[in-house]
Amino acid sequence: xxxxQDLAVSKAALKRLTGEFELDSVFRLDLAxxxxxxxxxxxxxTSLEFLNLSSNRLADAAMLxxxxxxxxxxxxxxxxxxxxxxxxxxxxxxxxxxxxxxxCTEDLHSLxxxxxxESLQLQDRSRDLTNPICLSAGYxxxxxDLLPQLSCLDGIRVxxxxxxxxxxxxxxxQALSGGSNSPSAAAGASSSDGASSSGxxxxxxxxxxxxxxxxxxxxxxxTEFAEAVARLRxxxxxxxxxxxxxxxxxxxxxx
Numbered sequence: 526x527x528x529x530q531d532l533a534v535s536k537a538a539l540k541r542l543t544g545e546f547e548l549d550s551v552f553r554l555d556l557a558x559x560x561x562x563x564x565x566x567x568x569x570x571t572s573l574e575f576l577n578l579s580s581n582r583l584a585d586a587a588m589l590x591x592x593x594x595x596x597x598x599x600x601x602x603x604x605x606x607x608x609x610x611x612x613x614x615x616x617x618x619x620x621x622x623x624x625x626x627x628x629c630t631e632d633l634h635s636l637x638x639x640x641x642x643e644s645l646q647l648q649d650r651s652r653d654l655t656n657p658i659c660l661s662a663g664y665x666x667x668x669x670d671l672l673p674q675l676s677c678l679d680g681i682r683v684x685x686x687x688x689x690x691x692x693x694x695x696x697x698x699q700a701l702s703g704g705s706n707s708p709s710a711a712a713g714a715s716s717s718d719g720a721s722s723s724g725x726x727x728x729x730x731x732x733x734x735x736x737x738x739x740x741x742x743x744x745x746x747x748t749e750f751a752e753a754v755a756r757l758r759x760x761x762x763x764x765x766x767x768x769x770x771x772x773x774x775x776x777x778x779x780x
Contacts, residue, residue, distance in 0.1 A: 556577065570592070584606070593613065619643065621646040
């Protein structure tokens, strides 16, 4: 019987796993938690769109660069310190790298030309997975400067509709980390009852507009959702009425 690692290097084993006669007919492949250390013949699966390689022992992903149609790639829980080669995955939309050894933005430079990349995961608190780069101050801003095409980072919407939560947290973090130590912040603190009692500085108390905007956007989204649900219920009711009418007509014809 083939071992788990044989699945990564043997065409015959991959064919048995997928049920496909030809590897270029494989569109989806899940090889999570198999102890893999190499990719073997995976580059022969040229039609792959979904690939899960999470929780393995991979230290090199260069061979994946030939998968031009790949849209979803999960490499979380491996040993990757470099992403060289992934620049070839030109169709990639989502990339999960949580739980690897990415230490600086230079390690992510291979992703800069991936114009379609929308979502990047570098840490996942629900699975207790992270990367060394996530420990550096302001790492999210550095990532977004390097990869302006991203709309979602670590599961949080950072650009486009719905990014108010991220922007609000960013402003609060900046205010808490630096606002109270500067001379201007100290002056603001002495002139504000709230600031003087907490020592947070004027920058923190200027966030009211952002909070209000975020709450307003949330309320608008909830209203839009409620309206959509109402429309769906209305259509459901109309469909039920039509079905009942057709049922009555059929019964009349049988009589």
